[in-house]
Amino acid sequence: MKQLILFLTFASVLTSLSVNAQERELERANKKFDQYAFVDSQKIYLKVAEEGYASAELFGKLGDSFYYNADYPEAAQWYGKLVQEYAAQVSPEQYFRYAQSLRALERYDESLEMIALYKANTSADDSSVYENSGSQDYVSGTYKVEKLKINKAGYSDFGASFYGDQILFASTRDTGTFSTKIHLWNKQPFLDLYTADVEGGAVSNVQKLGGAVNTPYHESNAVMSKDGTKLYFTRNNFTNDQFRTSKNRTNKLKIYVSSRADLNSPWGEAKELPINNSEYSTSHPALSPDGSILYFASDRPGGYGESDLWKVSLEGDSIQSQPVNLGSAINTPGRDGFPFVSKEGVLYFSSDGRAGLGGLDIFVLDNDVVKTLEAPINSTADDFAFIIDETENSGYLSSNRANDPLDDDIYSFIKQPCETVLIVNVIDNVTNQSLGEAQVEIRNEDNKLLISGLTSDQGTFTFSQIACEDTYFVRASKTEYSTEEENIAVSGDQNEVTIALSPKRIKVGDDLAMLLALEPIYFDFDKSNIRPDAAIELEKVIQIMKEYPDLHIDVRSHTDSRGNDEYNMALSQRRNDSTIQYIIEKGGIDASRLSGRGYGESQLLNECSNGVSCTEEQHQLNRRSQFIVLED
Template identity: 30%
Template sequence: MKKIQSSIILCFVTLLTLQTTVNAQYVLTEADQQYTLYNYNKAIDLYQRAYQKKATLHAAERLAACYENQQNYIEAERWFATASAMPNSNPVNTLYYAQALQSNAKYAEAKLQYSKYSAQNKELTEQQKNIWLRSCDSAIHWMKNPTEITINNEKHLNSAQSDWGATKNDNNVVFASDRNIVGKNKQTAHRPFLKFDGAKTPNRNVYGWTGNGYFRQYSQNGSDSVKIVSIKTGTAYHVGPPSFTTDGKTMYFTLTKIPEDAVYEKVKGAKDKVATVNVQIYSSTNGTEWSSPTPFKYNHAKEFSLGDPFVTADGKRLYFSSDMPGGKGGMDLYVCEKIAGGDWGLPVNLKEINTEGNERSPAVDEAGNFYFSSDGSVGMGGLDIYSATIVAGKIGEPKNLGYPTNSPQDDFAFNKITKDAGYLSSNRTGGLGDDDIYSFTLTTPKKISYIDPVLLNKEIRIENIYYDFDKWNIRPDAALELDKLVQILKENPTIWIVLGSHTDSRGDDAYNQRLSQNRANSAVEYIINRGIDKNRITAKGYGETRLLNRCSNGVKCSIAEHQLNRRTEFTIVKQ
């Protein structure tokens, strides 16, 4: 009887386990469909249910991605931490975890995760690694040394949802908002695309990515209430913020329309065919009312996005962002110039400032200074705002505007209305909703400095210094790099540095500690012999205590892997 009872119980447990697995898989499939359609609100609920039934890496990764896309960085950090620690996790989860930590201003922890990912990814360039680490160090420095600028949340303009892209037209402040839907859902308001279910048109009231309404233009005149801008756009979906010509009679903005010839394709995870609908640029003129929008000459709604239009005061240049083919990264910045007949010339890629990341929200002030946002350069996290001068049509070297113009989250749509005041948008901590509109007022400019010599007058890249096995003499390749540092120290007499030397794991631990100190001393001596005050340099030997990869004691590694750990790294500790 006990055997029979045991068999019945075993059978019941097996069936229950099987049923749970099947149910979890069904919920996961439904979640994947919503994820594919960018319906992140629905996907989050389904992935959480699936994870509760069965804790899978896939569900954890997707939850993290959903929260990251909705800019809920606290939850994104939690789920990327979970995913990166699970068995068979892809190393890229470590990178995403680092980025989430950075967005939450946890810079020291972010550096550890960036270093961990760098050791996991052998194809990663030293340049990219340096950008990540310098970003964390620079953010800490900027927050300790804020610039002379006053930032205020424009509470009379903002809502519990997303409000961004403020500009002026006469006495009206005009911006974009998705405020009409009750509820507060973290989201990405300035994404360049939508994806819809081909079986039916999208919900005309709710945007699945965020759970909020679609974007519309709003305006406020003085102390009047915020009102929707009356314009016959011909779309029930997104309408972006405008950029006006000087006379206020023409505006450029973005629309999201479903083309009549939209191509619907089968996408894995979706029950029905879907079509990707890209944001495009339109213009409208104002007589007695705003005219029906005219599409920009270079729109290709089925192929790529065009967004963030900005027309210069003279109306001769139109800057915008796009992911069109031939770019350098995700979203690149382009400019078109007016040609004979009033038409727009071909788009020109702004190669001087575009990166492998995303560049957004271009703008030019009355003095000819160029502003934009990027997540591909040294910054505090997410999109940071940068400035550059324009001389003879050429854009100079971009400079990060520092803190508090920038924050660990997304900062964009920087727009000077007067010489020293204007608006910017940000989803920084402490806002009323998702993206908020902030006003800024500049006071006495303050020099922005990086915790890296890259912005100290010249672009000088400092590489790590490597040594031969069991040696501490300065190799010719190392001498070249040390000479660069000598030049920086001569040109910037207030800089103090620490040279930290590291060994690989081969040999006795105590011996390696002495060897690393000898190597650090050797590098310092080289620099002092070239005329640098010894009080400005400190030598520090770390031995094998800070390995960059898996090659610890007893682990079999290649010569190249051991070589990576034999290095001297420079840290600027005072400027």
């Protein structure tokens, strides 16, 4: 019995010693993790896990270390163990990163489950940020993507930027020029900037960037000013040959600028920008087309996630404003970075905080809506550092889609024209019979006429070579019929729309606004200018007056009751004059066919008279125009 007790006591001591040793190893790994030495920390974490030690901290740190090196299969495995065995200790951020790892593996249903848990464990504000970043609007287009031959196997090449007739990019390739330093994050050499020639779409002749920009530490993600005399780029916190760290002994990233006298001069010694701080990273510079705004990524305080997009105003290379966050419509709880602004002022960026294909995906801000670029631009791997020359419809992106997660490559792409066919069918809405020789007009969103013509005997009109991705107004009209219009967003190989016209009989006293089912000709409060939406409706009046050359109309303009009665009468007259003048000048209608006057607030449609409290919508009903048919 004593021997048994002694054995059990000895086993207990061994177990305790083993656990203590594993916890010491875990502490050592955590120090490396906190210094972003993810590969070294992984080795220790994996050894401890193989020895049978398990904890929420161990599984979470393993998931994080693989996630930050873009090894999403391994990250998903360890996050899965964390959620399964230690659900009560999972942080919201780990739910979020697990969801993104699952998305990279195309396990979308499971990813959505983790997003639901993320939102259930965050504040209302954080949850709403993710809602704003959950756009799944896709920018379609046919892209041809090719891996550049200049990529070097086993090393990372990424972050191409336009550099005159060349491209400038970052690479970990070892040129043998200096003794190679190894980065603890991923065990690869530190990055330097390189140039490559571009000719006829081919990229060749890689050379290390000359001048004083490259150092023994990281340089990457550069952008050159329009005049070619300034270069903004990302570097480790390494200034005047001094390597500086934050309070927790971590070396952060900073943005530097180097200058040169002209295009033939070497780059001079770089100076860091005043927006930098040793306690957080500032990186990925991008310039607006006119050079007045510098965009960048940073994990500085005041953001929405792990890194956000920010901007400052520039004058020369001098910062003229405090950093401004681009807001929750763009930034997410994840990593947002790699901004690029095209010649046309369009913002592209990468994020792993949105519902994309997986990992980092490339997004574009299109008319204030964030949209995802479709495959093959995006993939289930990390896709980032997208740049495009819209005049050539070509550009470059970076991705680790083809290799080891730590091996990024640069890809070129050509955006091929996305052409489709739009077929318009015009029918009688009473008999459903096709209407031949009906007039068809196709206009863009700015109401610019693109093409017009008559339908065939079968009532069809075909518009070929119409661009995809856009929205068009299709208008159909015919003598003795109403004028109708449809809104259509075109995509794919073929689009078809049917417009039904109503037979009409115009008689004296009719209001064309009622007969043509016009949207009201609204005016902004206290204004008399023709709004864009009103212009669209007046085009319909013009069309019917062209179809009926003997038609005369009386234009009657009204205001709401707000303001002085005498002033409103004068305002309605100005609106009446504007309406009639538009029809005459834009439609080419003879002035003798038009009459009218303003009625002020004398003919209200509702109870919203002087002193009555009404909503804006109720008042707007009274700000209207009528088009009454007169005798010849």
